[in-house]
Amino acid sequence: MAAALGRVFSALDGDDDGKISAAELRLCMKAALGEELSAEDADDLVASADADGDGLLSLEEFLSLARLETEEEAERCRGLREAFRMYEMQGQGCITPLSLKRMLGKLGSHQDIDECQAMICRFDLNGDGVLSFEEFKVMMDA
Numbered sequence: 001m002a003a004a005l006g007r008v009f010s011a012l013d014g015d016d017d018g019k020i021s022a023a024e025l026r027l028c029m030k031a032a033l034g035e036e037l038s039a040e041d042a043d044d045l046v047a048s049a050d051a052d053g054d055g056l057l058s059l060e061e062f063l064s065l066a067r068l069e070t071e072e073e074a075e076r077c078r079g080l081r082e083a084f085r086m087y088e089m090q091g092q093g094c095i096t097p098l099s100l101k102r103m104l105g106k107l108g109s110h111q112d113i114d115e116c117q118a119m120i121c122r123f124d125l126n127g128d129g130v131l132s133f134e135e136f137k138v139m140m141d142a
Contacts, residue, residue: 009062019056022046077137084136094130095120 014024022042029037037045046057049065057065089099097116104111111119120131123139131139 005063005066006059009059012062019054019058020046020062021056025057080137080140081133083140084133087136094132095136096130 009020012020012024012028014027022039022045025046026037026039026042029035029042045065046055049057049061049068051061051064052058084095087095087099087103089096089102092099097113097120100116100120101111101113104116117129120129123131123135123142125135125138126132
């Protein structure tokens, strides 16, 4: 993983000075992902891992930031997995309209089965009538 991140670092380091500036980060985000990163967000991201306070990310700082992001994503995934287990029915590995109805009822939101089917249908990417964990993650990000 470190080798791959080293290649990403090199790609982000547009002026080849061994450091990534907030401007380089913004430029690469736009070019690679087509996403705008505000100057403020780029500055905040760099500052969050800038251990030496020079306003730039060295390779070591970049790797530290990547590890932190990976750990945060893993923690988020664990939380989503726990939430998913609350909604799934008896370890079936999916959320059915009936299991959704039961959990919503426990939470005080009483929906009929047709409403639960409609809620699931909105995020049921493969059309099988239930939500897998991956589909649940998409729903939670919406």
